[in-house]
Amino acid sequence: MASQLSQTGPVILDIDLALSQIGDVDAMNDMIVMLEEALARDVPQVTTMLQSGDFAGANRLLHALKGFVPIFCHESFCDKVVYVEGLSKVAANPDLVAAYAGLRPHLETLLAEVSAYLAANGISA
Numbered sequence: 001m002a003s004q005l006s007q008t009g010p011v012i013l014d015i016d017l018a019l020s021q022i023g024d025v026d027a028m029n030d031m032i033v034m035l036e037e038a039l040a041r042d043v044p045q046v047t048t049m050l051q052s053g054d055f056a057g058a059n060r061l062l063h064a065l066k067g068f069v070p071i072f073c074h075e076s077f078c079d080k081v082v083y084v085e086g087l088s089k090v091a092a093n094p095d096l097v098a099a100y101a102g103l104r105p106h107l108e109t110l111l112a113e114v115s116a117y118l119a120a121n122g123i124s125a
Contacts, residue, residue: 012106013113018072032114033125035068039111043104050097058100059088065107073110080106 015028022028042061049058062085069078084103087096118124 011113012073012077012110013117014072014074015117017074021071029118029121029123031071032118033123035072036111036114036118037125038064038068039107039114043107043111046100047104050100053092055088055091055093055096058096059085062088062100069110072114077106077110 018028018032019025022031042065046058046061049055049061062081066078066081066085069081073081080103084096084099087093087099090096
């Protein structure tokens with residue numbers, strides 16, 4: 001039974017970690033709303049920017065996401081975001097597009113987990 005629960009529960013979002021860092025559930029929930037908005041807006045925008053060669057714009061958005069993830073996610077996920085954001089600092093880095101393509105599904109999973117948390121707790125923007 002425990003393995004079924006862990007498979008259906010969050011795999012990237014760590015509410016206990018976030019609460020331990022923020023210390024107040026209301027403030028944490030406000031920040032989770034901001035995280036949801038940022039992910040929904042920025043994840044597809046980064047793809048568009050990379051496709052159009054706007055590496056500086058992609059870096060700006062990835063840098064902002066890098067600021068959120070240590071509050072809400074395990075270190076191993078944070079390391080992935082930091083790696084991709086680091087690649088985005090170099091204009092036209094040939095590894096960036098592939099690295100972001102590998103990261104994006106995880107960011108989308110995080111967005112789904114954040115949205116599910118907000119819905120389960122009756123929290124709206």
